[in-house]
Amino acid sequence: MKFVLALLGMVGIAILGGIWPTTAQAQKYPTRNVTIIVPTGPGAGTDLLARILAARLSERMGKTFVVENRPGAGTIIAARAVVQSKPDGYTLLMGTSTPLAINATLHKKLPYDPATDFTPLALIATVPFVLVLNNELPARSVPEFIKLAKEKPGAFSYGSTGPGTPFHLYAELFSSMTGIRMVHVPYKAAVAGLADLMGGRLQVMMTDFASSLPLIQQGKVRALGVTTKTAAPAAPGIRPIAELGVPGFEASAWQMVVAPASTPKPIVDKLHAELKAVMAMPATRDQINKIGLVPADTGSPAELQAFVKSEIVRWGDVVRKSGATVN
The missing domain is CATH 3.40.190.150 (Bordetella uptake gene, domain 1)
Structure with a gap:
Protein backbone atom coordinates (compact mmCIF):
# COMPACT_ATOMS: atom_id res chain seq x y z
CA MET A 1 0.00 0.00 0.00
CA LYS A 2 2.79 2.40 0.91
CA PHE A 3 4.47 1.51 -2.38
CA VAL A 4 1.27 2.29 -4.33
CA LEU A 5 0.84 5.63 -2.54
CA ALA A 6 4.46 6.49 -3.15
CA LEU A 7 4.11 5.57 -6.82
CA LEU A 8 0.95 7.71 -7.16
CA GLY A 9 2.77 10.57 -5.48
CA MET A 10 5.62 10.30 -7.96
CA VAL A 11 3.17 10.30 -10.88
CA GLY A 12 1.42 13.35 -9.45
CA ILE A 13 4.71 15.18 -9.05
CA ALA A 14 5.64 14.32 -12.62
CA ILE A 15 2.33 15.63 -13.95
CA LEU A 16 2.54 18.82 -11.92
CA GLY A 17 6.15 19.18 -12.96
CA GLY A 18 4.98 19.28 -16.57
CA ILE A 19 2.25 21.81 -15.86
CA TRP A 20 3.88 24.29 -13.54
CA PRO A 21 6.85 25.23 -15.76
CA THR A 22 4.42 26.02 -18.61
CA THR A 23 2.20 28.09 -16.32
CA ALA A 24 5.18 29.91 -14.83
CA GLN A 25 6.55 30.49 -18.33
CA ALA A 26 3.23 32.05 -19.39
CA GLN A 27 3.19 34.30 -16.31
CA LYS A 28 6.62 35.66 -17.23
CA TYR A 29 5.90 35.84 -20.98
CA PRO A 30 7.22 37.71 -22.83
CA VAL A 127 -11.25 44.08 -45.19
CA PRO A 128 -13.41 45.65 -47.91
CA PHE A 129 -11.71 46.02 -51.29
CA VAL A 130 -12.30 48.55 -54.04
CA LEU A 131 -12.13 48.35 -57.84
CA VAL A 132 -9.90 51.16 -59.14
CA LEU A 133 -8.89 52.20 -62.66
CA ASN A 134 -6.15 54.22 -64.27
CA ASN A 135 -7.49 57.73 -64.85
CA GLU A 136 -6.77 57.56 -68.60
CA LEU A 137 -9.36 54.83 -69.17
CA PRO A 138 -12.59 56.29 -70.55
CA ALA A 139 -14.79 54.07 -68.32
CA ARG A 140 -16.39 55.94 -65.43
CA SER A 141 -18.70 53.25 -64.09
CA VAL A 142 -18.70 49.48 -63.59
CA PRO A 143 -20.96 48.82 -66.64
CA GLU A 144 -18.79 51.07 -68.81
CA PHE A 145 -15.63 49.25 -67.74
CA ILE A 146 -17.20 45.83 -68.38
CA LYS A 147 -18.28 46.98 -71.87
CA LEU A 148 -14.82 48.35 -72.62
CA ALA A 149 -13.08 45.18 -71.39
CA LYS A 150 -15.35 42.98 -73.50
CA GLU A 151 -14.52 45.06 -76.57
CA LYS A 152 -10.78 44.55 -75.89
CA PRO A 153 -10.35 41.04 -74.42
CA GLY A 154 -6.92 40.56 -72.86
CA ALA A 155 -5.90 44.17 -73.49
CA PHE A 156 -6.11 45.27 -69.86
CA SER A 157 -3.72 44.25 -67.08
CA TYR A 158 -4.52 44.15 -63.39
CA GLY A 159 -2.09 44.09 -60.48
CA SER A 160 -2.09 41.94 -57.35
CA THR A 161 0.17 41.12 -54.43
CA GLY A 162 0.60 37.56 -55.66
CA PRO A 163 -1.38 34.45 -56.56
CA GLY A 164 -4.18 33.64 -54.15
CA THR A 165 -4.27 37.01 -52.43
CA PRO A 166 -7.57 38.91 -52.41
CA PHE A 167 -6.04 41.35 -54.90
CA HIS A 168 -5.75 38.43 -57.35
CA LEU A 169 -8.75 36.34 -56.44
CA TYR A 170 -11.31 39.16 -56.40
CA ALA A 171 -10.21 40.32 -59.85
CA GLU A 172 -10.55 36.76 -61.16
CA LEU A 173 -13.97 36.43 -59.55
CA PHE A 174 -15.02 39.75 -61.12
CA SER A 175 -13.75 38.55 -64.52
CA SER A 176 -15.59 35.23 -64.30
CA MET A 177 -18.87 36.86 -63.23
CA THR A 178 -18.75 39.51 -65.98
CA GLY A 179 -17.26 37.47 -68.82
CA ILE A 180 -14.19 39.67 -69.33
CA ARG A 181 -10.56 38.60 -69.72
CA MET A 182 -7.61 40.49 -68.17
CA VAL A 183 -3.89 39.81 -67.71
CA HIS A 184 -2.61 39.18 -64.18
CA VAL A 185 0.59 41.01 -63.11
CA PRO A 186 1.78 40.04 -59.58
CA TYR A 187 3.75 42.39 -57.31
CA LYS A 188 5.31 41.95 -53.87
CA ALA A 189 3.46 44.98 -52.48
CA ALA A 190 0.21 46.76 -53.27
CA VAL A 191 1.93 50.14 -53.37
CA ALA A 192 4.14 48.95 -56.25
CA GLY A 193 1.08 47.86 -58.22
CA LEU A 194 -0.70 51.15 -57.53
CA ALA A 195 2.37 53.07 -58.70
CA ASP A 196 2.19 51.21 -62.01
CA LEU A 197 -1.57 51.78 -62.14
CA MET A 198 -1.05 55.53 -61.87
CA GLY A 199 1.76 55.34 -64.41
CA GLY A 200 -0.39 53.54 -66.95
CA ARG A 201 1.48 50.22 -66.94
CA LEU A 202 -1.63 48.69 -65.36
CA GLN A 203 -5.22 49.62 -66.14
CA VAL A 204 -7.14 48.13 -63.22
CA MET A 205 -6.70 46.80 -59.70
CA MET A 206 -8.76 45.31 -56.89
CA THR A 207 -7.10 46.75 -53.79
CA ASP A 208 -7.61 47.52 -50.14
CA PHE A 209 -8.44 51.01 -48.88
CA ALA A 210 -5.31 51.19 -46.74
CA SER A 211 -3.22 51.28 -49.91
CA SER A 212 -5.57 53.22 -52.17
CA LEU A 213 -7.77 55.61 -50.17
CA PRO A 214 -5.34 58.58 -50.24
CA LEU A 215 -4.91 58.10 -53.99
CA ILE A 216 -8.68 57.96 -54.49
CA GLN A 217 -9.18 61.09 -52.42
CA GLN A 218 -6.46 62.91 -54.36
CA GLY A 219 -7.96 61.88 -57.69
CA LYS A 220 -4.90 59.89 -58.73
CA VAL A 221 -6.94 56.73 -59.42
CA ARG A 222 -10.64 56.27 -60.18
CA ALA A 223 -12.75 54.17 -57.79
CA LEU A 224 -15.73 52.37 -59.34
CA GLY A 225 -17.16 50.18 -56.55
CA VAL A 226 -16.52 48.19 -53.37
CA THR A 227 -16.48 44.42 -53.07
CA THR A 228 -18.74 44.19 -50.01
CA LYS A 229 -22.55 44.13 -49.82
CA THR A 230 -22.61 47.56 -48.22
CA ALA A 231 -20.45 50.65 -48.58
CA ALA A 232 -17.18 50.69 -46.65
CA PRO A 233 -16.97 52.98 -43.59
CA ALA A 234 -13.78 54.49 -44.98
CA ALA A 235 -15.51 55.58 -48.19
CA PRO A 236 -19.30 55.64 -47.77
CA GLY A 237 -19.76 57.38 -51.12
CA ILE A 238 -18.47 54.40 -53.14
CA ARG A 239 -21.31 51.97 -53.84
CA PRO A 240 -21.09 48.15 -53.86
CA ILE A 241 -20.22 46.46 -57.16
CA ALA A 242 -23.25 44.22 -56.61
CA GLU A 243 -25.49 47.28 -57.01
CA LEU A 244 -23.64 48.53 -60.07
CA GLY A 245 -24.21 45.84 -62.65
CA VAL A 246 -22.76 42.66 -61.12
CA PRO A 247 -25.54 41.25 -58.91
CA GLY A 248 -24.37 38.74 -56.32
CA PHE A 249 -20.77 39.94 -56.31
CA GLU A 250 -19.39 39.93 -52.76
CA ALA A 251 -15.89 39.42 -51.42
CA SER A 252 -14.13 40.61 -48.28
Missing part, protein backbone atom coordinates in the same frame (compact mmCIF):
# COMPACT_ATOMS: atom_id res chain seq x y z
CA THR A 31 10.79 37.88 -21.57
CA ARG A 32 12.17 39.08 -24.91
CA ASN A 33 11.01 40.66 -28.14
CA VAL A 34 8.19 39.05 -30.11
CA THR A 35 8.15 38.97 -33.93
CA ILE A 36 4.95 39.44 -35.92
CA ILE A 37 5.55 38.20 -39.46
CA VAL A 38 3.52 39.95 -42.15
CA PRO A 39 2.91 38.22 -45.53
CA THR A 40 2.79 41.52 -47.46
CA GLY A 41 5.15 44.38 -48.18
CA PRO A 42 5.22 47.67 -46.24
CA GLY A 43 2.26 49.99 -46.68
CA ALA A 44 -0.45 47.39 -47.31
CA GLY A 45 -3.40 47.09 -44.94
CA THR A 46 -2.03 43.94 -43.30
CA ASP A 47 1.28 45.67 -42.61
CA LEU A 48 -0.35 48.80 -41.19
CA LEU A 49 -2.66 46.70 -39.02
CA ALA A 50 0.24 44.66 -37.65
CA ARG A 51 2.06 47.87 -36.71
CA ILE A 52 -0.98 49.18 -34.85
CA LEU A 53 -1.22 45.95 -32.86
CA ALA A 54 2.53 45.74 -32.28
CA ALA A 55 2.65 49.21 -30.75
CA ARG A 56 -0.28 48.47 -28.42
CA LEU A 57 1.04 45.08 -27.35
CA SER A 58 4.50 46.53 -26.70
CA GLU A 59 2.95 49.13 -24.39
CA ARG A 60 0.86 46.59 -22.52
CA MET A 61 3.28 43.66 -22.26
CA GLY A 62 6.56 45.47 -21.61
CA LYS A 63 8.54 43.96 -24.49
CA THR A 64 8.86 45.08 -28.09
CA PHE A 65 6.65 43.43 -30.70
CA VAL A 66 8.60 43.70 -33.96
CA VAL A 67 6.91 43.66 -37.38
CA GLU A 68 8.84 41.70 -40.02
CA ASN A 69 7.66 41.81 -43.66
CA ARG A 70 8.09 38.58 -45.61
CA PRO A 71 6.12 39.00 -48.84
CA GLY A 72 6.19 36.55 -51.72
CA ALA A 73 4.78 33.29 -53.09
CA GLY A 74 1.21 34.39 -52.43
CA THR A 75 1.80 34.64 -48.63
CA ILE A 76 3.32 31.14 -48.42
CA ILE A 77 6.81 32.37 -47.47
CA ALA A 78 5.50 34.10 -44.34
CA ALA A 79 3.10 31.32 -43.39
CA ARG A 80 5.75 28.62 -43.72
CA ALA A 81 8.22 30.64 -41.64
CA VAL A 82 5.73 30.76 -38.76
CA VAL A 83 4.77 27.09 -39.07
CA GLN A 84 8.44 26.12 -38.91
CA SER A 85 9.24 28.40 -35.95
CA LYS A 86 9.42 27.24 -32.36
CA PRO A 87 5.89 27.21 -30.84
CA ASP A 88 6.77 29.39 -27.86
CA GLY A 89 4.76 32.56 -28.53
CA TYR A 90 7.72 34.55 -29.86
CA THR A 91 6.87 34.23 -33.56
CA LEU A 92 3.36 35.15 -34.68
CA LEU A 93 1.67 35.61 -38.06
CA MET A 94 -0.51 38.56 -39.02
CA GLY A 95 -2.63 36.15 -40.99
CA THR A 96 -5.24 36.90 -43.61
CA SER A 97 -7.86 34.80 -45.33
CA THR A 98 -5.26 33.98 -48.00
CA PRO A 99 -2.74 31.85 -46.05
CA LEU A 100 -5.36 30.68 -43.55
CA ALA A 101 -8.20 29.71 -45.92
CA ILE A 102 -7.84 30.52 -49.63
CA ASN A 103 -4.51 28.77 -50.21
CA ALA A 104 -5.95 25.42 -49.12
CA THR A 105 -7.91 25.20 -52.38
CA LEU A 106 -5.92 27.53 -54.63
CA HIS A 107 -2.64 25.61 -54.39
CA LYS A 108 -2.38 22.04 -55.55
CA LYS A 109 0.63 21.58 -53.28
CA LEU A 110 0.78 23.59 -50.04
CA PRO A 111 3.70 23.15 -47.59
CA TYR A 112 1.43 23.53 -44.55
CA ASP A 113 -2.12 22.76 -43.43
CA PRO A 114 -4.01 25.96 -42.52
CA ALA A 115 -6.58 23.97 -40.54
CA THR A 116 -4.09 22.34 -38.18
CA ASP A 117 -0.70 24.08 -38.34
CA PHE A 118 -1.78 27.30 -36.61
CA THR A 119 -3.38 28.26 -33.31
CA PRO A 120 -5.71 31.28 -33.73
CA LEU A 121 -5.28 34.05 -31.17
CA ALA A 122 -7.74 36.76 -32.22
CA LEU A 123 -9.82 37.89 -35.19
CA ILE A 124 -8.91 41.54 -35.73
CA ALA A 125 -10.67 43.02 -38.75
CA THR A 126 -12.53 42.49 -42.00
CA ALA A 253 -10.99 39.42 -46.56
CA TRP A 254 -10.27 39.13 -42.84
CA GLN A 255 -7.23 39.57 -40.62
CA MET A 256 -6.33 37.24 -37.74
CA VAL A 257 -3.29 36.90 -35.48
CA VAL A 258 -2.16 33.28 -35.18
CA ALA A 259 0.67 31.34 -33.54
CA PRO A 260 2.21 28.01 -34.53
CA ALA A 261 0.27 24.93 -33.51
CA SER A 262 1.37 23.43 -30.16
CA THR A 263 2.01 26.85 -28.63
CA PRO A 264 1.38 26.30 -24.87
CA LYS A 265 -2.22 27.02 -23.93
CA PRO A 266 -1.34 29.46 -21.10
CA ILE A 267 0.59 31.59 -23.61
CA VAL A 268 -2.22 31.33 -26.17
CA ASP A 269 -4.73 32.42 -23.52
CA LYS A 270 -2.52 35.33 -22.44
CA LEU A 271 -2.05 36.60 -26.01
CA HIS A 272 -5.76 36.17 -26.72
CA ALA A 273 -6.67 38.21 -23.63
CA GLU A 274 -4.17 40.95 -24.49
CA LEU A 275 -5.32 41.20 -28.11
CA LYS A 276 -8.94 41.29 -26.99
CA ALA A 277 -8.11 44.11 -24.57
CA VAL A 278 -6.26 46.01 -27.31
CA MET A 279 -9.24 45.64 -29.66
CA ALA A 280 -11.59 46.94 -26.97
CA MET A 281 -9.72 50.26 -26.90
CA PRO A 282 -11.58 53.00 -28.82
CA ALA A 283 -8.26 54.46 -29.98
CA THR A 284 -7.27 51.13 -31.58
CA ARG A 285 -10.61 50.76 -33.37
CA ASP A 286 -10.35 54.34 -34.61
CA GLN A 287 -6.88 53.66 -36.02
CA ILE A 288 -8.15 50.55 -37.80
CA ASN A 289 -11.11 52.41 -39.29
CA LYS A 290 -8.79 55.12 -40.59
CA ILE A 291 -6.77 52.63 -42.66
CA GLY A 292 -9.93 51.35 -44.34
CA LEU A 293 -10.48 48.17 -42.33
CA VAL A 294 -13.47 47.25 -40.18
CA PRO A 295 -12.68 46.20 -36.56
CA ALA A 296 -14.00 42.75 -35.65
CA ASP A 297 -15.20 41.23 -32.41
CA THR A 298 -13.15 38.11 -31.79
CA GLY A 299 -14.28 34.75 -30.53
CA SER A 300 -12.25 32.37 -28.38
CA PRO A 301 -9.28 30.48 -29.89
CA ALA A 302 -11.45 27.34 -30.13
CA GLU A 303 -14.24 29.26 -31.87
CA LEU A 304 -11.72 30.82 -34.27
CA GLN A 305 -10.33 27.38 -35.13
CA ALA A 306 -13.84 26.32 -36.18
CA PHE A 307 -14.24 29.62 -38.09
CA VAL A 308 -11.03 28.96 -40.05
CA LYS A 309 -12.23 25.49 -41.03
CA SER A 310 -15.56 26.90 -42.23
CA GLU A 311 -13.74 29.63 -44.18
CA ILE A 312 -11.59 27.02 -45.94
CA VAL A 313 -14.84 25.48 -47.22
CA ARG A 314 -16.39 28.85 -48.15
CA TRP A 315 -13.32 30.15 -49.95
CA GLY A 316 -12.89 26.80 -51.67
CA ASP A 317 -16.19 27.49 -53.43
CA VAL A 318 -15.05 31.03 -54.37
CA VAL A 319 -11.71 29.77 -55.73
CA ARG A 320 -13.39 27.11 -57.84
CA LYS A 321 -15.94 29.63 -59.13
CA SER A 322 -13.18 32.06 -60.12
CA GLY A 323 -11.24 29.39 -61.95
CA ALA A 324 -7.99 30.48 -60.30
CA THR A 325 -5.36 27.85 -59.53
CA VAL A 326 -1.64 27.69 -58.72
CA ASN A 327 0.49 24.60 -59.37
